[in-house]
Amino acid sequence: MVREEAENGRDDMLIDGDEPEQMKLDYALPDGFNADYLKVYYGKIFPYVDMSKWLSYGNDGKHPGCDHSYLGRREFSFTLDNDIYVRFQSFNTASELEKAIKEKCPFKIDIGPVYSVDPSKRHAYSQGGDNIFTPVEKELVFDVDISDYDDVRYCCSGADVCLNCWPLMTIAIKVIDTSLRDDFGFSHVLWVYSGRRGVHCWVCDGKARRLTNEQRAAIVDYFRVYKGNENSTKKVSLVGPALHPFLVRSYTEVLKDYFENRLLSSQNLFLNEERFEKILEMIPDESVTSELRGKWLSNKQSDVARWDQLKRLLQSSKQKGQGLRRCIEEIVFSFTYPRLDTEVSKHMNHLLKAPFCVHPKTGRVCVPINPKNCDEFDPSAVPTLSQLLRELNSGSFRGEGDNEWDGTSLGDCVRYFRESFLQPLLKSCKEEIEASYNAKVQQSRNSISW
Amino acid sequence: MEAVRSQRKSSFSNGGGGGVSTLPIYRSAPPLEVRLEDFELYAVDRLRVLKRISDGLSRGKKPDEMEKLVLDLWKTNMRHEHSSEVVNKDIISHFVLRLVYCRTEELRKWFLSMETTLFRYRFRDESPEIQRALMAEFDLQYKAVSNAEYENLHRIWSIYIGCFGYSYDQEIWIDWVPFEEVPELVAGRRVLIQKGNAYIAMNQAILCLLMKHPNDVLISIYQLLKWTSMIREQEKDRLTPIVEALSTSYLGPDYSQPREHAELSLKDIDQIAKSSFPLCMRHLFDKLREDHHLKHGGRMQLGLFLKGVGLKLDDALAFWRAEFSQKVGAERFDKEYAYGIRHNYGKEGKRTDYTPYSCQKIISAAPGVGDHHGCPYRHFSEENLRAALTRMGVGNRAMEDVMDKVRNRHYQLACTLTFEAVHNSTCDAGVNHPNQYFNDSQKIFESKKSSSNPKGAAAST
Numbered sequence: 001m002v003r004e005e006a007e008n009g010r011d012d013m014l015i016d017g018d019e020p021e022q023m024k025l026d027y028a029l030p031d032g033f034n035a036d037y038l039k040v041y042y043g044k045i046f047p048y049v050d051m052s053k054w055l056s057y058g059n060d061g062k063h064p065g066c067d068h069s070y071l072g073r074r075e076f077s078f079t080l081d082n083d084i085y086v087r088f089q090s091f092n093t094a095s096e097l098e099k100a101i102k103e104k105c106p107f108k109i110d111i112g113p114v115y116s117v118d119p120s121k122r123h124a125y126s127q128g129g130d131n132i133f134t135p136v137e138k139e140l141v142f143d144v145d146i147s148d149y150d151d152v153r154y155c156c157s158g159a160d161v162c163l164n165c166w167p168l169m170t171i172a173i174k175v176i177d178t179s180l181r182d183d184f185g186f187s188h189v190l191w192v193y194s195g196r197r198g199v200h201c202w203v204c205d206g207k208a209r210r211l212t213n214e215q216r217a218a219i220v221d222y223f224r225v226y227k228g229n230e231n232s233t234k235k236v237s238l239v240g241p242a243l244h245p246f247l248v249r250s251y252t253e254v255l256k257d258y259f260e261n262r263l264l265s266s267q268n269l270f271l272n273e274e275r276f277e278k279i280l281e282m283i284p285d286e287s288v289t290s291e292l293r294g295k296w297l298s299n300k301q302s303d304v305a306r307w308d309q310l311k312r313l314l315q316s317s318k319q320k321g322q323g324l325r326r327c328i329e330e331i332v333f334s335f336t337y338p339r340l341d342t343e344v345s346k347h348m349n350h351l352l353k354a355p356f357c358v359h360p361k362t363g364r365v366c367v368p369i370n371p372k373n374c375d376e377f378d379p380s381a382v383p384t385l386s387q388l389l390r391e392l393n394s395g396s397f398r399g400e401g402d403n404e405w406d407g408t409s410l411g412d413c414v415r416y417f418r419e420s421f422l423q424p425l426l427k428s429c430k431e432e433i434e435a436s437y438n439a440k441v442q443q444s445r446n447s448i449s450w
Numbered sequence: 451m452e453a454v455r456s457q458r459k460s461s462f463s464n465g466g467g468g469g470v471s472t473l474p475i476y477r478s479a480p481p482l483e484v485r486l487e488d489f490e491l492y493a494v495d496r497l498r499v500l501k502r503i504s505d506g507l508s509r510g511k512k513p514d515e516m517e518k519l520v521l522d523l524w525k526t527n528m529r530h531e532h533s534s535e536v537v538n539k540d541i542i543s544h545f546v547l548r549l550v551y552c553r554t555e556e557l558r559k560w561f562l563s564m565e566t567t568l569f570r571y572r573f574r575d576e577s578p579e580i581q582r583a584l585m586a587e588f589d590l591q592y593k594a595v596s597n598a599e600y601e602n603l604h605r606i607w608s609i610y611i612g613c614f615g616y617s618y619d620q621e622i623w624i625d626w627v628p629f630e631e632v633p634e635l636v637a638g639r640r641v642l643i644q645k646g647n648a649y650i651a652m653n654q655a656i657l658c659l660l661m662k663h664p665n666d667v668l669i670s671i672y673q674l675l676k677w678t679s680m681i682r683e684q685e686k687d688r689l690t691p692i693v694e695a696l697s698t699s700y701l702g703p704d705y706s707q708p709r710e711h712a713e714l715s716l717k718d719i720d721q722i723a724k725s726s727f728p729l730c731m732r733h734l735f736d737k738l739r740e741d742h743h744l745k746h747g748g749r750m751q752l753g754l755f756l757k758g759v760g761l762k763l764d765d766a767l768a769f770w771r772a773e774f775s776q777k778v779g780a781e782r783f784d785k786e787y788a789y790g791i792r793h794n795y796g797k798e799g800k801r802t803d804y805t806p807y808s809c810q811k812i813i814s815a816a817p818g819v820g821d822h823h824g825c826p827y828r829h830f831s832e833e834n835l836r837a838a839l840t841r842m843g844v845g846n847r848a849m850e851d852v853m854d855k856v857r858n859r860h861y862q863l864a865c866t867l868t869f870e871a872v873h874n875s876t877c878d879a880g881v882n883h884p885n886q887y888f889n890d891s892q893k894i895f896e897s898k899k900s901s902s903n904p905k906g907a908a909a910s911t
């Protein structure tokens with residue numbers, strides 16, 4: 001059930017109530033990463049305050065409307081250095097959380113849902129017969145993994161990633177982020193580098209946390225354009241009389257630009273016969289494909305030139321019918337459109353790796369990514385554990401603040417997290433708590449005056 | 451954008467103003483007294499209309515053809531000798547079917563989409579005054595899109611609307627709800643979403659109004675029950691069977707029972723699969739023989755089909771065991787898979803008899819990696835489909851016709867053409883169900899057999 005992520009490429013795991021709490025995992029210690037380094041990281045750098053402020057969503061305040069049980073009902077899972085996976089950890093206060101992390105020094109921390117009752121005491125509750133132990137809140141999350149793009153990138157494969165294929169992740173961030181904010185009206189969206197091969201997204205608005213599984217699945221389907229299996233070559237099918245404006249917007253504002261100006265030549269999509277045949281397969285018209293094939297086999301041209309030829313020919317043969325109408329768009333979508341791991345998003349009880357964890361294979365910290373300038377994000381420049389410790393020792397970075405992270409290259413990441421994500425989030429949490437408290441007071445007043 | 455919008459109070463509901471609509475919006479069950487005979491008759495008439503609409507859609511009729519078809523169907527089937535009864539017939543039949551079709555998700559979806567189509571064309575056919583009056587009716591129930599909101603929405607989306615050769619301008623945006631309330635519409639990208647609000651087009655709005663929310667459905671059932679309590683006591687007992695019967699009639703014939711006298715024995719199965727299985731079943735059958743395994747979706751699709759074809763439970767168990775045991779061992783088969791087969795035959799679990807899948811259901815499946823179910827016309831690549839059709843014996847000329855239908859996404863028509871090509875015969879009814887394909891095929895072979903008897907004169911159709 002639990003799959004080790006470095007091997008199978010998933011940071012999430014779905015596990016239901018009765019799984020054993022401890023399971024064996026196996027990975028070797030990579031260079032530059034070990035438990036001692038991690039101890040120092042957790043001891044001096046990990047931003048506990050910000051993390052627990054985030055996950056308390058304003059309920060750690062003094063306002064009478066605060067729900068002080070809130071943080072304590074959240075599930076955490078630890079993967080420990082002796083390869084043991086421990087689920088259903090819970091912490092009532094920020095300091096309990098900090099103490100446990102420092103003590104246990106987990107290689108990986110996963111965040112699960114907020115349950116109806118304290119998850120570490122779930123057995124006590126299940127005695128009663130009716131199952132009141134159930135997830136009630138969870139951020140809406142997305143997981144995009146570069147290894148799902150292996151059929152459309154030629155520079156790397158599997159878990160590897162370089163600056164030539166990373167733009168695929170940038171595209172995913174741009175398309176999904178825009179839609180989450182503009183279409184769905186969410187405002188507290190956090191993007192995080194997963195430490196190795198992709199990105200995670202946490203949508204933290206109150207109404208996102210309270211979405212039902214059905215509503216989550218609906219959003220996932222709204223984003224989905226990929227269908228099919230081994231019997232079908234065409235993975236993207238843009239059916240229906242009209243392309244939905246969301247898809248049109250993604251196409252005109254992001255996909256087309258990245259396809260034509262970046263990927264086309266950085267991936268050399270038309271370099272040789274094997275590659276261009278993959279594209280010709282998506283055109284259901286023998287005469288068009290054979291004409292193009294003839295040209296390309298006898299001449300050497302740039303990828304851009306070949307793409308232009310293809311476009312011109314398809315556009316001039318528009319009258320040929322429906323099948324060809326969306327070919328150009330379908331090709332662009334196939335090579336660029338975000339590929340989501342849908343299961344993670346659909347179910348409340350999926351766990352996802354916490355931000356600011358350190359990836360045990362790469363030693364890189366899972367830092368937030370600012371979607372506004374995700375173009376500039378370079379995964380190879382993300383601080384590593386050993387780099388942070390070096391900075392800490394040399395003290396060269398030391399800033400004004402009394403936080404140790406302030407003196408390292410993680411400083412900017414934490415500052416971004418705090419100022420651009422956390423502060424606006426807590427402001428709206430406070431408003432929400434106040435509003436619902438006032439409504440309650442009003443209600444009880446009304447019932448008294450009856 | 452030619453949106454017909456009105457903030458005025460409805461002139462429709464209070465009867466004044468420009469004309470009286472005959473197009474009801476079915477908000478609540480009618481407080482009418484109705485005889486049980488009519489109850490059934492009306493519903494069957496309406497069902498006939500919906501069924502033909504469904505056929506028309508799956509045959510890929512163009513909008514103008516559909517419009518004519520729908521209006522003609524309506525006129526011929528929904529008449530009543532007393533003109534005063536026409537509206538009642540409309541309302542009653544709608545509510546009876548609604549009661550029947552809210553029972554399962556699949557039925558509900560089918561009913562909704564047919565009713566939506568019907569409503570849409572009838573709406574278009576109304577005069578502008580009546581259209582406006584109807585809009586006002588909607589406005590009363592939902593938060594109407596204010597002019598400012600409307601302009602804003604249009605401004606934001608208009609750059610994208612109308613790209614790629616189709617215009618959303620044809621839709622009339624009437625209303626919004628929080629997107630959370632309409633997950634089905636969000637999932638199908640059937641709404642515009644702006645800052646969390648889902649803007650619903652006229653033709654989708656009816657969908658919401660009809661029975662989007664479970665509560666509404668409950669309310670209308672409740673109302674219907676109250677309404678039916680007006681029916682005399684002894685007639686009430688007759689109501690249940692009618693409702694039951696109606697719920698299975700939507701697919702035309704019920705294929706959960708094998709056809710008369712038909713029995714499929716294991717020794718013939720390979721030969722018959724070759725001659726009379728539609729491509730979807732042929733593919734599953736071949737894959738099963740090849741891999742000795744099928745995933746759940748495939749087991750259901752093929753298993754129920756075989757049941758409909760007349761494979762008895764014991765034979766079915768023997769058939770699946772023979773294949774699966776080569777892969778997973780007989781013991782594991784008995785432990786893990788036999789249950790599912792008995793279940794299909796209503797021998798385990800809820801003991802309901804499962805109905806073989808219709809084309810519509812198969813086509814709308816979403817097979818994933820390693821799956822072989824679904825409709826090959828829809829789910830295969832062109833190359834794989836061509837190869838499969840060649841194996842079925844479809845010749846070059848017919849092949850191009852089939853592929854043409856596929857390209858235009860008329861999968862059932864493609865299947866019909868395949869049928870005609872391999873049987874060298876016509877199939878006027880079209881293919882709506884794999885078991886129907888099978889039965890029609892068998893009929894042709896039987897008549898060929900009898901016509902090759904000395905007595906049989908001319909060749910079959």
Ligand code: SF4
Binds near residue numbers: 809
């Ligand atoms: S059209 Fe129907 S019978 Fe024909 S292959 Fe598709 S699902 Fe099967």
Ligand SMILES: [Zn+2]
Binds near residue numbers: 153
């Ligand atoms: Zn690369």
